[in-house]
Amino acid sequence: MSKTVISDLLQIFKSSVSAVLPENLIRNSVKYNPANQQLIILNDTYNLQHKNVFVVGTGKAVQNMAVEIEKIMGPKIKQGIISVPLGSLNQKLSEKLTYYEGAMNNLPDCNSENTAKKIKDLVTMLSEKDILLVLISGGGSALLPLPKEPINLQEKTTFIKKLANAGADITELNCVRKRISDLKGGQLAIKAQPAQVLSLVLSDIVGDPLDLIASGPTTENEDNASMALNIIKKYNLSNDIPMSFKTVLSETTWFKFPRDNVRNYLIGTNRLSITTALEEAKKLNYFSIYLSHIVTGNVKDIAQSYAKLAKSICDFVEGKIDLNKVKLQINTLKIPGVNTEFIDKLIEGKNRNICLILGGEITVEVKGSGKGGRNQQLALEFSKYLHDVKDDLKSFDIYLLSAGTDGIDGPTDAAGAIGYLDLISDAIKDNLDIDKYLDNNDSYNFYKAFKSGNLHVITGHTNTNVMDIHVMIIKRCN
């Protein structure tokens, strides 16, 4: 195991997180000039003369977004309400913005509902002289719950939980949430009319769908009327729908979405974070390749595909197969978003240490009672698949760092972990039964016990979240 490679992996990961810290994203995308009262968001300029600015926010990353906005244009702000997770408030009181905590364990509760009501009251009294800045990030759905009447919060939370337990993914859950909420699915922007609405969004959903991130409070809901009901049917829950849901879901008339008066700016994405990782890897002198920012799928499939990817590249470097064969092999892998055009460039990297960078969010079917997360499980499963072909990889060192940009992988205090070619052999020497840990979904305790915890990636809460980063290093050893 190479200490230099471990340290490089950690440096690459840290740089990718730093690029998507909310305060950095706001600083890079929002400028305000008090002299002429011009607000610039990315490439657009807004004249704020004779305008009042209001700010609302919902999500796990919006506290630091709001603090930075206040630093940039504090005197121009009239008032604001920011909904943040319970226990996360760490900043001094501000005169203009009021922060409210809620949504214990990422579930809507009466605290976040009360904040949602306050936000609704604030935005509904705005006039055409007002600009509403909306800060949105992952976790925003639970922090802005306001079910449409006659649905009550308890009914809504219970039903959404049932849907989640039945296997609905975040895009399906949020599709239903959009239809039954008074603020999601574009309703916040509609209620703020005639004020101009400008939203700054950090994406925590693969593919960055604006209408689904935090259930799209300021994005037009273009779903057809039966979509939510079809999802409920798909999970055999039609007979469990409360009467109040039926009333709301049968509504077919909506307010027109004020397209011309609303802009959503995607300022933080997984792609940005892995682009920065790529630059860092280049600085560290790796032959670096950005492979995909939309990796999804089951942990076992991805671990196996990553191991096969590594083997194909090693076989090419050793001259065992040509580029066409590499292409054919990579085309059969289950890694979404990989464009095989990069393979032609591999010739340039043949004699160098190679770094492959990917991002996204995979899934784990948790069957055991252990402690872990999708990233720690991926690092371990990957090491196991590599171990199966280790005799063909004798001239290489191969590593995979997998970690969440939020710093928290599953219910653990680790962001992720590092797997490597000899991990299984080393674990056997240490008398650690890898299969027991894997079958019990106990990857966290494995990494705690192994090598004094040195392969755990520990950062603490980063206050941002643009999903996960996977960094693979392939190094020739001789």
Ligand SMILES: Nc1ncnc2c1ncn2[C@@H]1O[C@H](COP(=O)(O)OP(=O)(O)OP(=O)(O)O)[C@@H](O)[C@H]1O
């Ligand atoms: N013991 C475990 N082993 C492996 N994976 C686990 C384990 N327990 C939970 N998980 C995975 O962790 C996921 C939840 O973790 P986490 O809270 O980091 O993700 P999240 O739902 O995407 O939340 P966020 O958007 O805040 O990151 C679950 O979807 C599950 O797949």
Ligand SMILES: O=C(O)[C@H](O)CO
């Ligand atoms: O808040 C939410 O809905 C999820 O984090 C997805 O954005």
